[in-house]
Amino acid sequence: MSRKPSFANLRDRQATIRASTPSTGPVAASPKGATSREGRKQIAGFFTPEMSFAMHVLARRQGRSLQALMAEAFNDVLRKHGESPIGD
Template sequence: MNKRPNLAAVAAAAGSTRRRDPEPAPPPTLEARELAIPRTRVGTKQIAAHFPEDVAWQLRALAVERKTTVQNLMAEALNDLFAKHGKPEVAPWSGRAGCPDGRGGATRRAASVEHDAPSSRRRRDAPPRPAL
């Protein structure tokens, strides 16, 4: 019986135009990994827990009703828990959605009072601004 020829050797000898497998990419450097992290997540740590599905739906519904995010609701709840146990309230939350500045809710709520005050720049017949 004849032995089959080695196809790889035949292709190499014939000068195959087939592309070779690309060299594996070097592992990402620390700098490349840092660039992959969104700026809003730098210096943070995820905290997770498992609850029944109804809890998740109720939490989302509450966020929609209050026009905020689940993230802000969780921060508010954690700060309430910390205060209950005499710990500093360190979880940053904005008190409203879309405020990634990381300042506490008290700072944001106090600033929103200024927006409710009458302004000489606003027209007298302009509708009142919505509460934040």
């Protein structure tokens, strides 16, 4: 049984191609990140594939983003432990 190719392989190949291609001139400074992320910090975690799937399905069924569901869950945890919910 053959394995599907990893997208990481494509990323590595693109990086090699970009590094070997000479620059045609000065490159304009790109923004550091999306403006919608300004003033925000990332919170990440590692979960089982089953948890990931369940959360993505729930988000899809409710027509909400995974980030919105995570914010709701974090606010619920804050309330449970006597802290004020923060919002989004």
